[in-house]
Amino acid sequence: MTTTAPVHPPVAAPVPARRRWRSGSALLGLAGVAVFAALLEIVPRAGLVNDRYLPPLSSMVDSLADRVQTGEFWEALRQTLTTWGLGLGIALAAGIALGVLIGSVSFLRAFTATTIEFLRPIPSVALIPLAVLLYGTSMQSTLLLVVYASFWQVLVQVLYGVQDVDPVARETARSYRFSRLSQIRTVTWPTTLPYAMTGLRLAAAVALILTITGELIIGTPGLGNLIAIAQTSGAVESMYALVLVTGVLGVIVNILARRLERRILRWHPSVRRESAS
Amino acid sequence: MSLRRAVQSVVLALALPLILIATWWFTTANSTSFYFPPLKTIVETFQPTWLEDPVSNSRIVTEAIPSLGRLMAGYLLAxxxxxxxxxxxxxxxxxxxxxxxxMEFFRAIPPPVLIPILMLxxxxxxxxxxxxIMWGCIWPILLNTVEGVRGLDEILRDTARCYRMRRTSALFHLIIRGASPQIVTGARQALSxxxxxxxxxxxxxANNGLGFTIVQFQRSFAIPEMWSGIILLGLLGVVLxxxxxxxxxxxxxxxxxxRQAQRGGE
Known part of the structure:
Protein backbone atom coordinates (compact mmCIF):
# COMPACT_ATOMS: atom_id res chain seq x y z
CA MET A 1 0.00 0.00 0.00
CA THR A 2 2.71 2.40 0.99
CA THR A 3 5.23 0.91 -1.43
CA THR A 4 4.73 3.33 -4.25
CA ALA A 5 8.45 2.99 -4.92
CA PRO A 6 8.85 0.95 -8.08
CA VAL A 7 9.66 -2.63 -7.22
CA HIS A 8 11.69 -4.05 -10.05
CA PRO A 9 10.61 -7.58 -10.75
CA PRO A 10 13.42 -10.05 -11.32
CA VAL A 11 14.05 -10.61 -15.01
CA ALA A 12 12.72 -14.15 -15.03
CA ALA A 13 9.35 -13.33 -13.53
CA PRO A 14 6.98 -12.45 -16.34
CA VAL A 15 3.37 -11.54 -15.66
CA PRO A 16 1.74 -14.91 -16.40
CA ALA A 17 3.72 -16.54 -13.60
CA ARG A 18 2.15 -14.06 -11.25
CA ARG A 19 -1.32 -14.97 -12.46
CA ARG A 20 -0.64 -18.62 -11.84
CA TRP A 21 0.60 -17.77 -8.37
CA ARG A 22 -2.59 -15.90 -7.61
CA SER A 23 -4.82 -18.93 -8.29
CA GLY A 24 -2.25 -21.00 -6.40
CA SER A 25 -2.65 -18.76 -3.38
CA ALA A 26 -6.43 -19.17 -3.51
CA LEU A 27 -5.88 -22.94 -3.46
CA LEU A 28 -3.52 -22.62 -0.50
CA GLY A 29 -6.14 -20.56 1.30
CA LEU A 30 -8.73 -23.26 0.70
CA ALA A 31 -6.25 -25.81 2.00
CA GLY A 32 -5.82 -23.67 5.11
CA VAL A 33 -9.56 -23.61 5.71
CA ALA A 34 -9.75 -27.37 5.13
CA VAL A 35 -6.93 -28.06 7.59
CA PHE A 36 -8.56 -25.82 10.17
CA ALA A 37 -11.93 -27.55 9.73
CA ALA A 38 -10.28 -30.97 9.99
CA LEU A 39 -8.51 -29.95 13.20
CA LEU A 40 -11.80 -28.74 14.63
CA GLU A 41 -13.23 -32.19 13.92
CA ILE A 42 -10.27 -34.35 14.95
CA VAL A 43 -9.06 -32.60 18.10
CA PRO A 44 -12.30 -33.10 20.09
CA ARG A 45 -12.84 -36.61 18.69
CA ALA A 46 -9.35 -37.68 19.68
CA GLY A 47 -10.06 -36.46 23.19
CA LEU A 48 -7.33 -33.82 23.19
CA VAL A 49 -9.83 -31.40 24.66
CA ASN A 50 -13.02 -32.18 26.53
CA ASP A 51 -15.72 -32.44 23.86
CA ARG A 52 -18.19 -30.86 26.25
CA TYR A 53 -16.11 -27.69 25.90
CA LEU A 54 -15.25 -27.98 22.23
CA PRO A 55 -17.62 -30.23 20.30
CA PRO A 56 -16.44 -31.57 16.92
CA LEU A 57 -17.27 -29.47 13.90
CA SER A 58 -19.78 -32.00 12.57
CA SER A 59 -21.99 -31.70 15.65
CA MET A 60 -21.80 -27.90 15.45
CA VAL A 61 -22.96 -28.16 11.84
CA ASP A 62 -25.73 -30.60 12.83
CA SER A 63 -26.99 -28.24 15.46
CA LEU A 64 -26.79 -25.36 13.00
CA ALA A 65 -28.87 -27.39 10.55
CA ASP A 66 -31.51 -27.84 13.26
CA ARG A 67 -31.42 -24.16 14.07
CA VAL A 68 -31.80 -23.06 10.48
CA GLN A 69 -35.15 -24.85 10.26
CA THR A 70 -36.63 -22.83 13.09
CA GLY A 71 -38.33 -19.50 12.57
CA GLU A 72 -36.66 -18.24 15.74
CA PHE A 73 -33.25 -18.26 14.07
CA TRP A 74 -34.34 -16.26 11.04
CA GLU A 75 -36.25 -13.82 13.22
CA ALA A 76 -33.12 -13.27 15.33
CA LEU A 77 -30.99 -12.83 12.23
CA ARG A 78 -33.46 -10.30 10.86
CA GLN A 79 -33.46 -8.38 14.15
CA THR A 80 -29.66 -8.33 14.27
CA LEU A 81 -29.42 -7.09 10.71
CA THR A 82 -32.10 -4.46 11.32
CA THR A 83 -30.32 -3.05 14.36
CA TRP A 84 -27.00 -3.11 12.52
CA GLY A 85 -28.33 -1.47 9.38
CA LEU A 86 -30.33 1.17 11.18
CA GLY A 87 -27.46 2.07 13.50
CA LEU A 88 -24.96 2.21 10.67
CA GLY A 89 -27.32 4.31 8.56
CA ILE A 90 -27.92 6.86 11.30
CA ALA A 91 -24.21 7.05 12.13
CA LEU A 92 -23.29 7.43 8.48
CA ALA A 93 -25.80 10.20 7.79
CA ALA A 94 -24.94 12.12 10.95
CA GLY A 95 -21.20 11.57 10.57
CA ILE A 96 -21.07 12.77 6.96
CA ALA A 97 -23.36 15.76 7.52
CA LEU A 98 -21.57 16.98 10.63
CA GLY A 99 -18.16 16.10 9.24
CA VAL A 100 -18.62 18.15 6.08
CA LEU A 101 -20.11 21.03 8.04
CA ILE A 102 -17.42 21.11 10.74
CA GLY A 103 -14.62 20.39 8.31
CA SER A 104 -15.44 23.18 5.89
CA VAL A 105 -15.74 25.93 8.49
CA SER A 106 -12.36 26.50 10.09
CA PHE A 107 -13.84 28.16 13.15
CA LEU A 108 -16.06 25.16 13.86
CA ARG A 109 -13.09 22.85 13.37
CA ALA A 110 -11.01 24.63 15.98
CA PHE A 111 -14.05 25.00 18.22
CA THR A 112 -14.94 21.29 18.28
CA ALA A 113 -11.49 19.67 18.04
CA THR A 114 -10.87 19.08 21.73
CA THR A 115 -14.43 17.93 22.35
CA ILE A 116 -14.19 15.36 19.58
CA GLU A 117 -10.80 14.19 20.82
CA PHE A 118 -12.29 13.67 24.27
CA LEU A 119 -15.60 12.08 23.32
CA ARG A 120 -14.18 9.69 20.73
CA PRO A 121 -12.13 7.39 22.98
CA ILE A 122 -14.95 7.02 25.51
CA PRO A 123 -15.79 3.34 25.26
CA SER A 124 -19.33 2.92 23.98
CA VAL A 125 -19.91 0.03 26.35
CA ALA A 126 -19.72 2.52 29.21
CA LEU A 127 -23.18 3.59 28.03
CA ILE A 128 -24.68 0.12 28.58
CA PRO A 129 -26.09 0.82 32.07
CA LEU A 130 -27.62 4.08 30.88
CA ALA A 131 -29.10 2.40 27.81
CA VAL A 132 -30.65 -0.31 29.98
CA LEU A 133 -32.22 2.25 32.28
CA LEU A 134 -33.59 4.30 29.40
CA TYR A 135 -34.81 1.62 27.05
CA GLY A 136 -34.78 -1.66 28.97
CA THR A 137 -34.17 -4.66 26.75
CA SER A 138 -35.76 -3.17 23.66
CA MET A 139 -33.87 -2.71 20.43
CA GLN A 140 -33.18 0.99 21.09
CA SER A 141 -30.72 0.09 23.86
CA THR A 142 -28.40 -1.64 21.43
CA LEU A 143 -29.08 0.94 18.75
CA LEU A 144 -27.76 3.65 21.07
CA LEU A 145 -24.45 1.80 21.48
CA VAL A 146 -24.17 1.04 17.77
CA VAL A 147 -24.81 4.64 16.72
CA TYR A 148 -22.41 6.05 19.30
CA ALA A 149 -19.57 3.72 18.38
CA SER A 150 -19.85 3.92 14.61
CA PHE A 151 -20.58 7.66 14.45
CA TRP A 152 -17.02 8.56 15.51
CA GLN A 153 -15.47 6.27 12.92
CA VAL A 154 -17.32 8.07 10.15
CA LEU A 155 -16.96 11.58 11.56
CA VAL A 156 -13.21 11.39 12.04
CA GLN A 157 -12.59 10.00 8.56
CA VAL A 158 -14.81 12.65 6.96
CA LEU A 159 -12.97 15.37 8.87
CA TYR A 160 -9.64 14.06 7.55
CA GLY A 161 -11.11 13.99 4.08
CA VAL A 162 -12.41 17.53 4.10
CA GLN A 163 -9.01 18.78 5.26
CA ASP A 164 -7.33 16.93 2.41
CA VAL A 165 -9.01 19.11 -0.23
CA ASP A 166 -6.49 20.54 -2.66
CA PRO A 167 -6.13 24.24 -1.74
CA VAL A 168 -5.65 25.21 -5.39
CA ALA A 169 -8.93 23.55 -6.35
CA ARG A 170 -10.67 25.26 -3.47
CA GLU A 171 -9.28 28.68 -4.33
CA THR A 172 -10.17 28.15 -7.96
CA ALA A 173 -13.75 27.33 -7.06
CA ARG A 174 -13.88 30.39 -4.91
CA SER A 175 -12.43 32.63 -7.63
CA TYR A 176 -15.08 31.46 -10.02
CA ARG A 177 -17.66 32.33 -7.38
CA PHE A 178 -19.02 28.84 -6.93
CA SER A 179 -21.83 28.90 -4.44
CA ARG A 180 -21.18 27.21 -1.09
CA LEU A 181 -23.34 24.28 -2.09
CA SER A 182 -21.70 23.67 -5.43
CA GLN A 183 -18.29 24.08 -3.81
CA ILE A 184 -19.18 21.25 -1.47
CA ARG A 185 -20.65 19.18 -4.30
CA THR A 186 -17.86 19.60 -6.83
CA VAL A 187 -14.71 20.16 -4.74
CA THR A 188 -15.14 18.95 -1.18
CA TRP A 189 -17.25 15.88 -1.76
CA PRO A 190 -15.10 14.08 -4.37
CA THR A 191 -12.05 14.45 -2.10
CA THR A 192 -13.98 13.38 0.97
CA LEU A 193 -15.70 10.37 -0.56
CA PRO A 194 -12.73 7.95 -0.32
CA TYR A 195 -12.30 8.88 3.33
CA ALA A 196 -16.01 8.50 3.97
CA MET A 197 -15.86 5.05 2.39
CA THR A 198 -13.00 4.07 4.71
CA GLY A 199 -15.15 5.34 7.57
CA LEU A 200 -18.06 3.27 6.30
CA ARG A 201 -15.91 0.14 6.12
CA LEU A 202 -14.60 0.59 9.66
CA ALA A 203 -18.01 1.59 10.99
CA ALA A 204 -19.72 -1.45 9.41
CA ALA A 205 -17.44 -3.81 11.34
CA VAL A 206 -17.69 -1.85 14.59
CA ALA A 207 -21.48 -1.64 14.28
CA LEU A 208 -21.72 -5.41 13.92
CA ILE A 209 -19.51 -5.98 16.98
CA LEU A 210 -21.65 -3.66 19.09
CA THR A 211 -24.94 -5.04 17.79
CA ILE A 212 -23.95 -8.53 18.87
CA THR A 213 -22.44 -7.22 22.12
CA GLY A 214 -25.60 -5.35 23.04
CA GLU A 215 -27.73 -8.37 22.33
CA LEU A 216 -25.44 -10.58 24.35
CA ILE A 217 -25.10 -8.36 27.41
CA ILE A 218 -28.32 -6.36 27.51
CA GLY A 219 -30.51 -9.10 26.07
CA THR A 220 -32.12 -7.17 23.25
CA PRO A 221 -33.54 -9.56 20.65
CA GLY A 222 -31.15 -10.95 18.04
CA LEU A 223 -28.38 -13.48 17.44
CA GLY A 224 -26.34 -12.34 20.45
CA ASN A 225 -29.29 -13.00 22.69
CA LEU A 226 -29.66 -16.52 21.24
CA ILE A 227 -26.00 -17.12 22.12
CA ALA A 228 -26.61 -15.96 25.68
CA ILE A 229 -29.63 -18.27 25.95
CA ALA A 230 -27.67 -21.21 24.52
CA GLN A 231 -24.91 -20.51 27.01
CA THR A 232 -27.16 -20.42 30.08
CA SER A 233 -29.00 -23.57 28.99
CA GLY A 234 -25.72 -25.40 28.37
CA ALA A 235 -26.39 -26.01 24.67
CA VAL A 236 -22.71 -25.92 23.76
CA GLU A 237 -23.01 -27.15 20.15
CA SER A 238 -25.73 -24.65 19.49
CA MET A 239 -23.65 -21.88 20.98
CA TYR A 240 -20.67 -22.71 18.77
CA ALA A 241 -22.96 -22.90 15.75
CA LEU A 242 -24.27 -19.40 16.44
CA VAL A 243 -20.75 -18.06 16.97
CA LEU A 244 -19.81 -19.47 13.57
CA VAL A 245 -22.84 -17.70 12.10
CA THR A 246 -21.72 -14.37 13.58
CA GLY A 247 -18.26 -14.96 12.11
CA VAL A 248 -19.70 -15.64 8.66
CA LEU A 249 -21.85 -12.54 9.03
CA GLY A 250 -18.73 -10.54 9.86
CA VAL A 251 -16.89 -11.87 6.81
CA ILE A 252 -19.86 -11.04 4.57
CA VAL A 253 -20.08 -7.52 6.00
CA ASN A 254 -16.35 -6.98 5.39
CA ILE A 255 -16.50 -8.29 1.83
CA LEU A 256 -19.61 -6.28 0.96
CA ALA A 257 -18.13 -3.10 2.42
CA ARG A 258 -14.94 -3.58 0.41
CA ARG A 259 -16.93 -4.31 -2.78
CA LEU A 260 -19.09 -1.24 -2.24
CA GLU A 261 -16.00 0.87 -1.67
CA ARG A 262 -14.42 -0.29 -4.92
CA ARG A 263 -17.64 0.20 -6.83
CA ILE A 264 -18.36 3.69 -5.59
CA LEU A 265 -14.73 4.73 -6.00
CA ARG A 266 -14.18 3.09 -9.38
CA TRP A 267 -13.44 6.52 -10.87
CA HIS A 268 -10.81 7.19 -8.21
CA PRO A 269 -7.13 6.95 -9.25
CA SER A 270 -6.21 4.58 -6.40
CA VAL A 271 -8.81 2.00 -7.44
CA ARG A 272 -8.12 2.43 -11.15
CA ARG A 273 -4.40 1.95 -10.66
CA GLU A 274 -5.05 -1.20 -8.68
CA SER A 275 -7.30 -2.78 -11.28
CA ALA A 276 -4.98 -1.77 -14.13
CA SER A 277 -1.98 -3.60 -12.67
CA MET B 1 0.76 38.85 18.10
CA SER B 2 1.79 35.26 18.61
CA LEU B 3 0.76 35.48 22.25
CA ARG B 4 -2.64 36.63 21.15
CA ARG B 5 -2.78 33.70 18.76
CA ALA B 6 -1.90 31.29 21.55
CA VAL B 7 -4.54 32.71 23.88
CA GLN B 8 -7.06 32.56 21.08
CA SER B 9 -6.38 28.90 20.37
CA VAL B 10 -6.54 27.97 24.05
CA VAL B 11 -9.88 29.74 24.38
CA LEU B 12 -11.15 28.00 21.27
CA ALA B 13 -9.98 24.62 22.53
CA LEU B 14 -11.62 24.98 25.92
CA ALA B 15 -14.78 26.86 24.97
CA LEU B 16 -16.98 24.02 23.77
CA PRO B 17 -16.11 21.53 26.53
CA LEU B 18 -16.83 24.22 29.10
CA ILE B 19 -20.10 25.18 27.41
CA LEU B 20 -21.18 21.53 27.28
CA ILE B 21 -20.33 20.89 30.92
CA ALA B 22 -22.04 24.12 31.97
CA THR B 23 -25.13 23.16 29.97
CA TRP B 24 -25.20 19.76 31.63
CA TRP B 25 -24.68 21.36 35.03
CA PHE B 26 -27.45 23.96 34.72
CA THR B 27 -30.07 21.96 32.84
CA THR B 28 -29.92 19.20 35.43
CA ALA B 29 -29.43 21.53 38.41
CA ASN B 30 -33.01 21.25 39.58
CA SER B 31 -33.60 17.93 37.92
CA THR B 32 -35.97 15.62 39.70
CA SER B 33 -35.67 13.01 36.97
CA PHE B 34 -34.56 9.76 38.50
CA TYR B 35 -32.27 8.79 35.63
CA PHE B 36 -30.66 12.19 35.15
CA PRO B 37 -29.59 13.44 38.56
CA PRO B 38 -27.98 16.88 38.83
CA LEU B 39 -24.36 16.88 37.71
CA LYS B 40 -23.53 18.39 41.09
CA THR B 41 -24.79 15.25 42.82
CA ILE B 42 -22.76 13.05 40.46
CA VAL B 43 -19.60 15.01 41.13
CA GLU B 44 -20.24 14.88 44.85
CA THR B 45 -20.75 11.10 44.78
CA PHE B 46 -17.62 10.55 42.71
CA GLN B 47 -15.19 10.97 45.56
CA PRO B 48 -16.95 8.80 48.21
CA THR B 49 -17.78 6.18 45.57
CA TRP B 50 -14.33 5.69 44.10
CA LEU B 51 -11.84 7.26 46.50
CA GLU B 52 -12.89 6.32 50.00
CA ASP B 53 -10.80 7.50 52.88
CA PRO B 54 -8.20 4.79 53.25
CA VAL B 55 -7.11 4.65 49.65
CA SER B 56 -6.16 0.99 49.95
CA ASN B 57 -9.85 0.12 50.51
CA SER B 58 -11.29 2.44 47.93
CA ARG B 59 -12.98 1.10 44.84
CA ILE B 60 -10.30 2.58 42.64
CA VAL B 61 -7.86 0.07 44.16
CA THR B 62 -10.18 -2.89 44.60
CA GLU B 63 -12.08 -2.59 41.31
CA ALA B 64 -10.24 -0.42 38.81
CA ILE B 65 -6.71 -1.74 39.36
CA PRO B 66 -7.63 -5.41 38.75
CA SER B 67 -9.53 -4.35 35.62
CA LEU B 68 -6.56 -2.38 34.33
CA GLY B 69 -4.18 -5.21 35.17
CA ARG B 70 -6.20 -7.65 33.08
CA LEU B 71 -6.43 -5.11 30.29
CA MET B 72 -2.67 -4.59 30.18
CA ALA B 73 -1.88 -8.30 30.50
CA GLY B 74 -4.21 -9.31 27.67
CA TYR B 75 -3.17 -6.41 25.48
CA LEU B 76 0.58 -6.90 25.89
CA LEU B 77 0.31 -10.64 25.31
CA ALA B 78 -1.66 -9.94 22.14
CA MET B 103 -7.46 -15.39 10.05
CA GLU B 104 -9.96 -13.18 8.25
CA PHE B 105 -12.71 -15.37 9.62
CA PHE B 106 -11.38 -15.15 13.15
CA ARG B 107 -11.08 -11.42 12.88
CA ALA B 108 -14.67 -11.15 11.68
CA ILE B 109 -16.12 -12.96 14.71
CA PRO B 110 -17.34 -10.21 17.05
CA PRO B 111 -14.94 -10.72 20.00
CA PRO B 112 -17.53 -10.51 22.80
CA VAL B 113 -19.18 -13.78 21.68
CA LEU B 114 -15.96 -15.51 22.71
CA ILE B 115 -16.73 -14.78 26.35
CA PRO B 116 -19.26 -17.60 26.69
CA ILE B 117 -16.90 -19.95 24.84
CA LEU B 118 -13.79 -19.15 26.86
CA MET B 119 -15.87 -19.38 30.03
CA LEU B 120 -16.25 -23.09 29.30
CA ILE B 133 -8.88 -9.60 25.78
CA MET B 134 -5.88 -11.24 24.17
CA TRP B 135 -7.98 -13.14 21.65
CA GLY B 136 -9.92 -10.05 20.66
CA CYS B 137 -6.82 -7.87 20.35
CA ILE B 138 -4.58 -10.26 18.49
CA TRP B 139 -6.37 -10.23 15.10
CA PRO B 140 -6.11 -6.55 14.19
CA ILE B 141 -2.45 -6.53 15.32
CA LEU B 142 -1.63 -9.78 13.52
CA LEU B 143 -3.32 -8.90 10.23
CA ASN B 144 -1.87 -5.40 10.15
CA THR B 145 1.62 -6.71 10.93
CA VAL B 146 1.33 -9.22 8.09
CA GLU B 147 0.28 -6.41 5.78
CA GLY B 148 3.13 -4.21 6.96
CA VAL B 149 5.79 -6.89 6.56
CA ARG B 150 4.45 -7.77 3.13
CA GLY B 151 4.64 -4.15 2.03
CA LEU B 152 8.31 -3.73 2.99
CA ASP B 153 10.47 -2.25 0.30
CA GLU B 154 12.20 -5.15 -1.41
CA ILE B 155 15.21 -3.03 -2.30
CA LEU B 156 15.73 -2.36 1.40
CA ARG B 157 15.52 -6.07 2.11
CA ASP B 158 18.02 -6.88 -0.60
CA THR B 159 20.31 -4.12 0.60
CA ALA B 160 20.24 -5.52 4.12
CA ARG B 161 21.07 -8.92 2.73
CA CYS B 162 23.94 -7.59 0.60
CA TYR B 163 25.45 -5.86 3.59
CA ARG B 164 25.11 -9.11 5.53
CA MET B 165 23.01 -7.52 8.22
CA ARG B 166 22.62 -9.99 11.03
CA ARG B 167 19.23 -11.64 11.33
CA THR B 168 18.32 -10.18 14.69
CA SER B 169 19.28 -6.66 13.73
CA ALA B 170 17.46 -7.04 10.41
CA LEU B 171 14.42 -8.17 12.36
CA PHE B 172 14.36 -5.15 14.63
CA HIS B 173 15.80 -2.43 12.42
CA LEU B 174 14.37 -3.43 9.09
CA ILE B 175 11.29 -5.61 9.45
CA ILE B 176 9.61 -4.41 12.63
CA ARG B 177 10.69 -0.81 12.04
CA GLY B 178 9.46 -0.87 8.48
CA ALA B 179 6.17 -2.44 9.42
CA SER B 180 5.68 -0.21 12.45
CA PRO B 181 3.16 2.21 10.86
CA GLN B 182 0.83 -0.70 10.18
CA ILE B 183 1.60 -2.32 13.54
CA VAL B 184 0.65 0.93 15.26
CA THR B 185 -2.61 1.10 13.30
CA GLY B 186 -3.44 -2.44 14.42
CA ALA B 187 -2.42 -1.70 17.98
CA ARG B 188 -4.68 1.34 18.06
CA GLN B 189 -7.68 -0.66 16.85
CA ALA B 190 -6.81 -3.34 19.39
CA LEU B 191 -6.71 -0.87 22.26
CA SER B 192 -10.34 0.15 21.83
CA ALA B 206 -17.39 -11.41 37.38
CA ASN B 207 -17.21 -10.60 41.04
CA ASN B 208 -15.02 -7.54 40.77
CA GLY B 209 -13.89 -4.97 38.26
CA LEU B 210 -15.17 -1.71 36.85
CA GLY B 211 -17.79 -3.22 34.54
CA PHE B 212 -19.13 -5.38 37.34
CA THR B 213 -19.33 -2.47 39.79
CA ILE B 214 -21.12 -0.19 37.36
CA VAL B 215 -23.71 -2.84 36.53
CA GLN B 216 -24.22 -3.44 40.24
CA PHE B 217 -24.94 0.27 40.70
CA GLN B 218 -27.39 0.18 37.82
CA ARG B 219 -29.18 -2.92 39.13
CA SER B 220 -29.50 -1.44 42.60
CA PHE B 221 -30.68 1.85 41.08
CA ALA B 222 -27.78 3.80 42.59
CA ILE B 223 -28.02 6.24 39.72
CA PRO B 224 -25.53 8.97 40.72
CA GLU B 225 -22.94 6.25 41.47
CA MET B 226 -23.66 4.66 38.09
CA TRP B 227 -23.11 7.99 36.36
CA SER B 228 -19.85 8.48 38.23
CA GLY B 229 -18.77 5.06 36.99
CA ILE B 230 -19.64 5.95 33.40
CA ILE B 231 -17.58 9.12 33.75
CA LEU B 232 -14.68 7.14 35.21
CA LEU B 233 -14.78 4.70 32.26
CA GLY B 234 -14.83 7.61 29.86
CA LEU B 235 -11.82 9.20 31.55
CA LEU B 236 -10.04 5.86 31.42
CA GLY B 237 -10.61 5.64 27.67
CA VAL B 238 -9.30 9.17 27.17
CA VAL B 239 -6.22 8.60 29.34
CA LEU B 240 -5.33 5.34 27.59
CA ARG B 259 5.81 10.81 4.16
CA GLN B 260 6.30 14.53 4.07
CA ALA B 261 9.46 14.15 1.99
CA GLN B 262 7.57 11.90 -0.43
CA ARG B 263 4.70 14.31 -0.77
CA GLY B 264 6.99 17.25 -1.22
CA GLY B 265 8.92 15.36 -3.88
CA GLU B 266 5.88 14.73 -6.02
Missing part, protein backbone atom coordinates in the same frame (compact mmCIF):
# COMPACT_ATOMS: atom_id res chain seq x y z
CA UNK B 79 0.92 -7.38 21.04
CA UNK B 80 3.85 -9.76 21.47
CA UNK B 81 2.07 -12.74 19.94
CA UNK B 82 0.51 -10.70 17.15
CA UNK B 83 3.76 -9.04 16.06
CA UNK B 84 5.72 -12.30 16.39
CA UNK B 85 3.29 -14.36 14.37
CA UNK B 86 2.72 -11.49 11.97
CA UNK B 87 6.42 -11.24 11.13
CA UNK B 88 6.62 -15.00 10.59
CA UNK B 89 3.50 -15.14 8.42
CA UNK B 90 4.26 -11.94 6.56
CA UNK B 91 7.73 -13.11 5.57
CA UNK B 92 6.47 -16.19 3.75
CA UNK B 93 4.10 -15.78 0.83
CA UNK B 94 2.96 -19.39 1.06
CA UNK B 95 2.25 -19.27 4.76
CA UNK B 96 0.37 -16.05 4.21
CA UNK B 97 -1.84 -17.51 1.51
CA UNK B 98 -2.41 -20.60 3.64
CA UNK B 99 -3.53 -18.78 6.78
CA UNK B 100 -5.20 -15.66 5.42
CA UNK B 101 -8.82 -16.89 4.99
CA UNK B 102 -8.87 -18.51 8.42
CA UNK B 121 -12.49 -23.55 29.28
CA UNK B 122 -11.31 -21.09 31.89
CA UNK B 123 -14.26 -20.42 34.18
CA UNK B 124 -15.08 -16.84 35.05
CA UNK B 125 -11.80 -15.91 36.70
CA UNK B 126 -9.01 -13.56 35.78
CA UNK B 127 -7.55 -16.07 33.35
CA UNK B 128 -10.70 -16.09 31.20
CA UNK B 129 -10.77 -12.31 30.99
CA UNK B 130 -7.13 -12.03 30.01
CA UNK B 131 -7.69 -14.71 27.36
CA UNK B 132 -10.74 -12.90 26.00
CA UNK B 193 -11.31 -3.52 21.49
CA UNK B 194 -9.38 -4.25 24.68
CA UNK B 195 -11.35 -1.65 26.65
CA UNK B 196 -14.66 -2.97 25.30
CA UNK B 197 -13.72 -6.53 26.22
CA UNK B 198 -12.47 -5.55 29.66
CA UNK B 199 -15.83 -3.96 30.48
CA UNK B 200 -17.97 -6.60 28.75
CA UNK B 201 -16.22 -9.58 30.31
CA UNK B 202 -16.83 -8.08 33.73
CA UNK B 203 -20.44 -7.25 32.98
CA UNK B 204 -21.08 -10.77 31.72
CA UNK B 205 -19.57 -12.70 34.58
CA UNK B 241 -5.69 7.04 24.21
CA UNK B 242 -3.38 9.83 25.38
CA UNK B 243 -0.78 7.34 26.64
CA UNK B 244 -0.98 5.51 23.34
CA UNK B 245 -0.37 8.70 21.44
CA UNK B 246 2.55 9.63 23.69
CA UNK B 247 4.20 6.32 22.76
CA UNK B 248 3.21 6.40 19.10
CA UNK B 249 4.38 9.94 18.39
CA UNK B 250 8.15 9.44 18.85
CA UNK B 251 8.00 5.87 17.53
CA UNK B 252 6.64 7.02 14.19
CA UNK B 253 8.57 10.27 13.91
CA UNK B 254 10.70 8.85 11.07
CA UNK B 255 7.58 7.84 9.17
CA UNK B 256 5.99 11.27 9.28
CA UNK B 257 9.17 12.84 7.98
CA UNK B 258 9.40 10.23 5.25
Missing amino acids: LVAGVGLGVAIGSSAKLRAFTEPV FAGIGTQMKILV IAIILMVISEMFA ALIFRAIEWPALAWYRGY
